[in-house]
Amino acid sequence: SQTIHQWPATLVQPVGSPLSLECTVEGTSNPNLYWYRQAAGRGLQLLFYSVGIGQISSEVPQNLSASRPQDRQFILSSKKLLLSDSGFYLCAWRGEPLGGGYTFGSGTRLTVV
Amino acid sequence: GNSVTQMEGPVTLSEEAFLTINCTYTATGYPSLFWYVQYPGEGLQLLLKATKADDKGSNKGFEATYRKETTSFHLEKGSVQVSDSAVYFCALSATGGSYIPTFGRGTSLIVHP
Secondary structure, three states, X not given: OOEEEEXXXXXXXXXXXXXXXXXXXXXXXXXXXXEEEEOOOOOEEEEEEEEEOOEEEEOOOOOOEEEEEEOOEEEEEEOOXXXXXXXXXXXXXXOOOHHHOEEEOOOEEEEEO | OOEEEEOOOOEEEEOOOOEEEOEEEEOOOOOEEEEEEEOOXXXXXXXXXXXXXXXXXXXXXXXXXXXXXXXXXXXXXXXXOHHHOEEEEEEEEOOOOOOOOEEOOOEEEEEEO
């Protein structure tokens, strides 16, 4: 069966520190992968998506970057965190066929202090 | 571009009340439609889906019908429980491109005993 793993679950980081969040998918190949951020009490903001290894599309200008070093691995990074980077980060992959919907990871709660 | 509009929340109901959360969409072509549920501190879970006009998705007592003529996909449940308290997201996935999903802003549901 297909599963998605996201870690860590909770992270508290000082301003200016680096960030690395990891997402891996099992049981599928060449998935479309997505990073979302959800600010407190608000909707989902698409940050990045990837349709294949090394292929990253950015939806909004950010203090963040993403990489896809392997087919089923998607990493969200920052060199220097800002207070405004705090939020709930969600990784997702698109199931096949298209009508199958999207599967989300359990999320990472990031607090920048 | 594609868009999803959901009713503003929070929606506050007593246990066993009837629930309706409105969702309308704008999209080119024939999108697939989804409802996701997010419990506090967790990622999003697919609740139900419909892939073509007049399809009815259903799960856990919730249901929604894909109405192409009114471009709507309203979520309903005949008798809500306290455990249904969560945030509900309506979403669509259109054909073409990289299949970037479009999410509504979410509607918070609070059910009181």
